[in-house]
Amino acid sequence: MTLDRRNFIKVLGSASGLALAGCATQGSVGSTSEIMPKGPARRVVVLGGGYGGAIAAKYVRMLDKSIEVVLIEKNKQFISCPFSNFYIAGLMNDMSALTIGYDKLAANHGIKMLFAEATAIDPAAKKVITTEGAVTYDRLIVSPGIDFRNEEVEGYTADTANIIPHAWKAGAQSTLLRNQLQAMPDGGKVVISMPLAPFRCPPGPYERATLIALYLKKHKPKSKLILLDANADIVAKKPLFMKAWNNYYKGILEYMPGKKVTAVDAAKKTLLVEGIEEFKGDVVNFIPAQRAAAIAGKAGLIGEDKKWCPVNMTTFESTLQKNIHVIGDSAIAGAMPKSGYSANSQAKVCAINIVALMNGKELTELSGVNVCYSAISDHESISVAAVYTIKDGKIVSVPNSGGISPVDFSMTKAEHAYGESWLRNILTEMST
Amino acid sequence: MKQRWSMWVLAAGALSLSTTAFAAAPPTAEMISFSCAGCHGTSGGSAGLTMPSLASQSKTAIVDAMKKFKSGERPSTVMGRIAKGYSEADFNLMAEYFSSQKFHPTQQVVDAAKVKKGASLQEANCSRCHLEDGKEGKDDTPVMASQWLTYLQMQMALYQSGARKMPEKMAEKVKPLSKEDLEALLHFYASVK
Numbered sequence: 001m002t003l004d005r006r007n008f009i010k011v012l013g014s015a016s017g018l019a020l021a022g023c024a025t026q027g028s029v030g031s032t033s034e035i036m037p038k039g040p041a042r043r044v045v046v047l048g049g050g051y052g053g054a055i056a057a058k059y060v061r062m063l064d065k066s067i068e069v070v071l072i073e074k075n076k077q078f079i080s081c082p083f084s085n086f087y088i089a090g091l092m093n094d095m096s097a098l099t100i101g102y103d104k105l106a107a108n109h110g111i112k113m114l115f116a117e118a119t120a121i122d123p124a125a126k127k128v129i130t131t132e133g134a135v136t137y138d139r140l141i142v143s144p145g146i147d148f149r150n151e152e153v154e155g156y157t158a159d160t161a162n163i164i165p166h167a168w169k170a171g172a173q174s175t176l177l178r179n180q181l182q183a184m185p186d187g188g189k190v191v192i193s194m195p196l197a198p199f200r201c202p203p204g205p206y207e208r209a210t211l212i213a214l215y216l217k218k219h220k221p222k223s224k225l226i227l228l229d230a231n232a233d234i235v236a237k238k239p240l241f242m243k244a245w246n247n248y249y250k251g252i253l254e255y256m257p258g259k260k261v262t263a264v265d266a267a268k269k270t271l272l273v274e275g276i277e278e279f280k281g282d283v284v285n286f287i288p289a290q291r292a293a294a295i296a297g298k299a300g301l302i303g304e305d306k307k308w309c310p311v312n313m314t315t316f317e318s319t320l321q322k323n324i325h326v327i328g329d330s331a332i333a334g335a336m337p338k339s340g341y342s343a344n345s346q347a348k349v350c351a352i353n354i355v356a357l358m359n360g361k362e363l364t365e366l367s368g369v370n371v372c373y374s375a376i377s378d379h380e381s382i383s384v385a386a387v388y389t390i391k392d393g394k395i396v397s398v399p400n401s402g403g404i405s406p407v408d409f410s411m412t413k414a415e416h417a418y419g420e421s422w423l424r425n426i427l428t429e430m431s432t
Numbered sequence: 433m434k435q436r437w438s439m440w441v442l443a444a445g446a447l448s449l450s451t452t453a454f455a456a457a458p459p460t461a462e463m464i465s466f467s468c469a470g471c472h473g474t475s476g477g478s479a480g481l482t483m484p485s486l487a488s489q490s491k492t493a494i495v496d497a498m499k500k501f502k503s504g505e506r507p508s509t510v511m512g513r514i515a516k517g518y519s520e521a522d523f524n525l526m527a528e529y530f531s532s533q534k535f536h537p538t539q540q541v542v543d544a545a546k547v548k549k550g551a552s553l554q555e556a557n558c559s560r561c562h563l564e565d566g567k568e569g570k571d572d573t574p575v576m577a578s579q580w581l582t583y584l585q586m587q588m589a590l591y592q593s594g595a596r597k598m599p600e601k602m603a604e605k606v607k608p609l610s611k612e613d614l615e616a617l618l619h620f621y622a623s624v625k
Contacts, residue, residue, distance in 0.1 A: 058474075059466070314456050341470050344441075348466035367459035367522075369467035371510055385510040387467075387517025390456075401517030411509045414482075414586070418509055421480025426470045428479035 007408035017090075029118030030367040035133025035182045041068040042358055045137035047118050047295065049073030049102060050330030052143035052343035059351035061109040063361060067358060070112045070135055072128060078430070081201060082340045082372075086172040088134075088178045089211035091378055092221075097423065098170060100431035105154065108432055111347060112195055118144075121299035123321045125322050128370075140356055141326040142301065142309075143343065144293035145169070146200050149307075153288060154272075163266040165286040167208075168200060180210065182285045185218040190279030193228040193261045193271055196288035198308070198310035201328045201337045203236035203384070205229070206286060213253040214377055228259035228271065228279060230289075236337075237374060237382055244376035261286065274340055288400050292330030301326055308332045313395045316350040325350050335394030336388055341359055341370045345388075366390045373419030380412035381419040444478045453456035464522055465529035474607045476529075477536030487533035490569035491497040494527035495520070497574075507595045535567060537625040550620025555615055565624045572599070577624035 015214035046057040049071050057071040079097040085228035087095055106113045116130035121142075126132045148166065151154040165179040181190065190212055209227040210403035215393040216223040234241055234257070245253050259279075263272035270280045291297075302320050303310040309326040311318055313334055316325045327350050328332075336342040345368040353363050375381045386393050386402035405411050465476075468486065472478050478484030486494065500506035503516035517524075556563065564575030576584070590596035591606070598606060606614070 062474075063462075186501070234434060244572045259535075278592075344470045345467050348469075349463065352460075352463055352466070363456035364463045365456045365459050367464045367467060369470065369514065369517075371471060371514070385512055385513045389459075395579055398517035401515075402513050415509050417582070418480075421478075421482040422471055423480075425480040425483055426475050429469055429474050432474070 010210070021267060024405070029130050030117075030129040031133045032127075033115075033133050034127055035130070035137065036070060036135050038136045039068075041066065043068040043070065043136070044139050044141060044354060044358075045070045045135055046141045046143065046144040047121075047128060048293075048296055048328070049078055049141060049143060050145055050343065051077065051426070051430065052347045053101070053141065054078070054105060054329060054346050055347035056143060056351050057111045057142045058430075059110060059348050060355060060393065062204065063351060063355040064359065065106060065110070065336050067111075067355065068112065069170065070100070070114055070137075070263065071106070072114045072116055072118055072130060073102065073134065074115070076115055079170040079174075080213060080340070080427060081168070081170045081204070082426075083419075084174045084210045085204070085211045086375065087170075088167060088174050088181070088208065088395050089215045090178065090182070091211065091214075091375070095170070095174070100427050102431070104432045105430065115367070116200075118297075120297050121295065121324070123299060123324060125324060138323070139358065140324045141325060141347075141350060141354070142296060142299070143297050143332070143347070144320075144330055145195045145331050146290040146338075146405065147293045148288040149291055150288055153261065155265055155266070157266070160264060160266045160286075164264065164269060164286045166287050167285060168204075168287050168290075177283070177285055180213075181215060184220065184223070184282050187222040188282035189223065189230065189280075189316070190216070190225040190283045190285070190287045191265040191269075191271060192225065192278050192287070193279075194230060194287050196230040196260065196354045199233045199290045200286070201372075202337050202339075203372060203374045206236060206241045208285070209253055209255075210241065210249065210376050211375070213245075213249040215250055217249065221252075223252070224278060226254050226256060226281070228261060228273065229255065229257045230260035237384055237404050240248070240373075240382040241402055242383075243407060243409065244380075248377060256406065264334075269423060290329075292326075296330050299324065301330075303332065313390055313393060314349075315353040315357065316346060320371075325354060334388075335386070335397050336395050337370060337372075339370055339372050339428065341372060342368070344429070345369050364397060364412050368395065371422065373415060373422055375416065375419065379416055380409070381416040382412060383415050383419070393404050438447075459522070459525070461525040461529040461562060464518070464525050464614075468526065469528075473536070474535070475533040478538075478580065478583075481580045484579055484583050485536040485538070485575070486530040488569065489525035489527075489530055489534040489575050490571060490573065491524070492572045493569050493574045495523045496572045498523040498526065504551055504596070520544060526589045529575045535574055535575070536578060538580060538622075540622055542581065542623045546616040546619035547623045549613075550616035550617075550618070550623075553609070553617050556619055557609070562603065562621075567624055573621045576621040579621060581618060582624040584621060585615075588614055588618060 116132035122128040157418045164174040167173040243397045259273045261271045301309040318324045327346040329338040381407045387398045478485040569575040582612040
């Protein structure tokens with residue numbers, strides 16, 4: 001009885017003096033004692049409350065109230081990566097417009113929150129092990145985001161990101177980069193390094209370079225920015241970014257393709273390209289290459305490429321582990337990019353088909369969307385949009401649809417306003 | 433013990449399903465429409481000032497809008513590119529879904545004097561098509577009530593510039609109205625809950 005009550009309070013997250021997970025027990029191995037004993041109701045556990053997981057949890061409940069949903073998330077608040085470049089470049093004063101909580105989402109849909117860090121998954125026992133205890137599932141949705149392949153970079157240590165931030169997970173890292181930019185004297189040099197595709201948010205590094213160039217132009221006009229791209233060419237919204245750089249940021253922003261950083265020296269704020277060419281900055285933003293988050297690896301969800309999780313593109317069920325579904329940045333989802341909107345869209349497809357599977361109903365083919373805005377100034381934005389379908393088991397773009405904004409920039413002002421609404425709608429969808 | 437047994441049965445059932453079920457039916461109304469919600473809000477209730485709520489719109493209005501986005505007749509930023517990804521049958525499924533969602537009231541700041549003036553202008557000029565103070569969508573007439581003022585203003589600007597074509601009946605009624613009258617009307621519609 002006492003145990004039940006304790007669990008109940010924790011699960012609701014209404015911390016009446018009880019320590020909430022994650023922060024108190026960082027780095028611990030987790031407990032295998034059952035924290036939320038499973039009753040007769042069927043249960044879906046969702047791991048990760050970001051763009052994918054929060055939506056998956058919500059839509060499973062919207063589609064079938066008889067299925068219990070437990071959402072496991074490390075942090076009590078979620079901070080959006082999309083639009084965090086606005087904050088970094090000083091176009092937002094703080095991160096309040098990027099931040100959401102889970103209270104309303106949980107209350108509106110009867111989702112059971114567990115604020116804890118998942119430390120392991122036991123696919124045979126159908127259990128997630130967390131810092132607060134074990135949780136049993138019938139089906140598990142894993143939406144853990146990315147981790148960095150730091151081991152591929154010579155000189156990268158546990159402390160590197162505290163000196164040369166990646167700022168590729170929004171929050172303290174974003175603040176660090178912003179503060180470094182603000183502290184940099186006029187005439188300084190900013191170096192941004194971006195990895196080979198695929199990585200989270202393909203247009204993100206280009207938008208970041210653009211908005212930091214805007215910041216320099218406005219506040220530190222003698223400064224320079226170099227964008228080192230490991231790719232041979234711009235991988236997203238190319239003609240639009242090129243035009244923006246040419247029209248607005250000439251002499252400030254220099255784009256250098258084919259520059260793969262292989263070593264870093266954080267103390268000297270230096271990046272080494274292919275072991276020979278050295279780039280030193282006053283502010284260095286090194287975005288390492290990426291893979292599915294560590295928990296996906298521990299659960300045996302990462303495929304032959306040793307980076308990402310192969311899934312059935314109708315159900316998003318892992319092709320490697322039964323009853324575990326993977327969505328968002330960590331999944332291999334055909335033509336869908338690793339974006340917030342893709343994760344949102346995949347979460348719904350996954351929810352529809354998990355509910356079908358659990359009720360013995362027919363599956364439904366994927367229909368998905370991606371819409372992504374990037375700002376090119378403080379009042380202009382550009383976009384890419386796509387509609388996805390499934391062909392021979394693979395997610396593909398519907399032919400002759402989607403694409404980028406007109407290159408004449410006739411829509412950029414309107415798209416800036418639409419971008420703001422995009423953020424508001426998608427975060428509202430995740431938090432209510 | 434009893435609980436445990438039922439868990440086993442469920443687990444075994446799920447396993448056999450996931451191995452056998454590969455065939456999938458074509459996208460349903462929900463499958464297609466859920467993708468719209470990232471920008472238009474869950475169940476088509478928008479929280480973004482430039483995005484219209486789709487909830488409770490009439491089927492004809494939705495299909496009509498999507499066809500015009502697809503052909504380029506109605507100007508847009510992303511909607512034209514997105515509409516090209518769907519067939520007319522898909523538009524009908526979206527229409528079926530959003531028309532059956534509950535009306536989405538919004539809380540927004542409006543000018544009380546403009547709302548008052550707008551109310552009488554609506555009654556005198558628009559009420560034959562925009563039924564129930566714009567709350568009811570009929571045929572190709574969209575639901576105006578509670579749409580965000582910013583969205584309404586952007587659309588009216590497109591009408592005024594000629595980029596978006598007004599239906600003839602609407603053009604007749606709008607022509608004699610002043611800029612201030614139109615602004616008052618939009619404040620009125622935004623205020624209706």
